[in-house]
Amino acid sequence: MTVHDVARVAGVSIITVSRAVNTPEQVSAPTLERVRDAIARTGYVPNLIAGGLRSRRSRLVAAVVPSLSGGVFTETIESLTLALGSHDYQVLLGQSGFTPAGEDALLDALIGRRPDGIVLTGIMHSHEGRNRLLASGIPVVETWDLTSTPIDMIVGFSHERLGFDVCDFLLARGRRRLGIVSGNDDRARQRNEGFCRAAARAGVRAPQVELVPSPTTHEKGRAGLAALLEKAPDVDGVFCGSDALAMGALTECLVRSIGVPGDLSIVGHGDVNFSASLHPPLTTVRIDYDRIGRTAAQFIIDRAEGRAVENRIVDVGYTIVTRQSA
Amino acid sequence: MTVHDVARVAGVSIITVSRAVNTPEQVSAPTLERVRDAIARTGYVPNLIAGGLRSRRSRLVAAVVPSLSGGVFTETIESLTLALGSHDYQVLLGQSGFTPAGEDALLDALIGRRPDGIVLTGIMHSHEGRNRLLASGIPVVETWDLTSTPIDMIVGFSHERLGFDVCDFLLARGRRRLGIVSGNDDRARQRNEGFCRAAARAGVRAPQVELVPSPTTHEKGRAGLAALLEKAPDVDGVFCGSDALAMGALTECLVRSIGVPGDLSIVGHGDVNFSASLHPPLTTVRIDYDRIGRTAAQFIIDRAEGRAVENRIVDVGYTIVTRQSA
DNA sequence: ATGAAAGCGCTAACAG
DNA sequence: CTGTTAGCGCTTTCAT
Secondary structure (H helix, E strand, O other): OOHHHHHHHHOOOHHHHHHHHHOHHHOOHHHHHHHHHHHHHHOOOOOHHHHHHHHOOOOEEEEEEOOOOOOOOHHHHHHHHHHHHOOOOEEEEEEOOOOHHHHHHHHHHHHOOOOOEEEEEOOOOOHHHHHHHHHHOOOEEEEOOOOOOOOOEEEEOOHHHHHHHHHHHHHHOOOOOEEEEEEOOHHHHHHHHHHHHHHHHHOOOOOEEEEEOOOOOHHHHHHHHHHHHHHOOOOOEEEEOOHHHHHHHHHHHHHHOOOOOOOOEEEOOEOOOOHHHOOOOOEEEEOOHHHHHHHHHHHHHHHHOOOOOOOOEEEOOOEEEOOOOO | OOHHHHHHHHOOOHHHHHHHHHOHHHOOHHHHHHHHHHHHHHOOOOOHHHHHHHHOOOOEEEEEEOOOOOOOOHHHHHHHHHHHHOOOOEEEEEEOOOOHHHHHHHHHHHHOOOOOEEEEEOOOOOHHHHHHHHHHOOOEEEEOOOOOOOOOEEEEOOHHHHHHHHHHHHHHOOOOOEEEEEEOOHHHHHHHHHHHHHHHHHOOOOOEEEEEOOOOOHHHHHHHHHHHHHHOOOOOEEEEOOHHHHHHHHHHHHHHOOOOOOOOEEEOOEOOOOHHHOOOOOEEEEOOHHHHHHHHHHHHHHHHOOOOOOOOEEEOOOEEEOOOOO
């Protein structure tokens, strides 16, 4: 079924069918009705591939995540998909899998689709990838991070400042012997740096840092806290690089009969859906995932519709949510 | 940059460029080298949209999930994306959001891309949607479920049998006063039915069933178990419809000082990554998500390459993983 | 092994 | 408000 079939049935030209579908306000009411009737009768579904080729607007947005199953990025992807979907854009999914190697191959495959935008979620781009992106001329949104030199547009928050603030939070509650359990990705490292900087400024001893391979899990949280306690048994405040890690740390404390927050304060990162109902409820850092996704979507849509994007760097910030674990 | 630019630089015709990219074995070595050199110099990235329009193969596969953030389907999507990616297929993501209403609109948007296949994950299709799918002629894979009347191809397992087996498992361990906490989606209902059938057959009292709205979460698990205990305080074995629910139930037991598995046995469903490291480690039902994803990918690829799919119904089964919670 | 011509299904551009 | 013409970038088909 093509425009030709519909046009024949409706007794109009093919361009009228196209207009009835895309810009119905340009078609008179009776004609519109005839065309719509013909569409319903023929079961015609417009071929967006063909339309996209001619109009140079694919209404496709590529989203790249390191991994879906980590759970960290799914909420961003979800709100991105929803926000774009309401404007008739679809999301093309790419998984780079934490290695910069496969990333370039992935990028080519995605650029080959001529998407109207590419959303990079928490990715470290190689020079090569950066250049390919730039050369493609496709609008690019980087997310989950903040830098003064984005490829194009960026929406995220400062991981360094976040780490700093979490340390201050623990210090303000009287904690002095601090520790960190986190993944070994770059963003976690930035948070850790901020955390350690605040500790140094306050003059407390340097935090004991325990890194586990990303993506983080409950199990790695248990093992990470156990390893941390091995090296610094007197630790009284721990910052976990994700809520999954924090949940694991909580479990390890339960098993070892370490009181939380009595003996040990625990702060997570992410405020995922289970954090509030853990026992004890987890003090953590909330990120507005939804806003990240929606902002990225808006960036792309604005560009696609030819609107200039005034503010290319958006800081969504974060909030420390105080519950009982710290 | 188009084939024309590359052809001009390489001093060949455009079709030779196309062949150098897609079927290099049809091009002589020296020509191939000249073309590849020209591609590298021009930074040409083939336009797959244009190619797909002409060849009628989009190398695009649409995947529909109710919701990403539930966490249940992400692993399937992940392995599907990976398996398809290694054959140069990309995944177009669609979220139907548990309502059959938006599903039809989504379906049209996806069909409009003329994907080489559509993978439905755990979806209940309306008649309308079923017909559209059938009319489109696009290969369809249903997953996460089993029926004798699939739209086209299907890979999943029997939820009813699974529930039956879990009940038998609890009965074999001496549990007689059974309960269920589960989501209210159709697949959960099937598991519950199987569970209750086994209970009836064994002659024990009918299980107390507590339904919570899908998607399931830790918090709903806590609340669900609390509600269940209200109605049946003497319950000694509970089947939770997801590991998230089971984890919540475990937390609720911790808070109420109910011994697990001493006072109460708990069985989850899904065997997600945190289940083994909970305290106590969770007895649960393992589904081979990866195999579901890979089988679905293979179905689509076989069809796309014109191979006949011999066995259109694949049962991946499940395994009850015995840990300490039951 | 290479090329010329045609056309996939649609929409931009320009009439009328 | 409606139609005609041309062409998006590629691959199919048929030739050589």
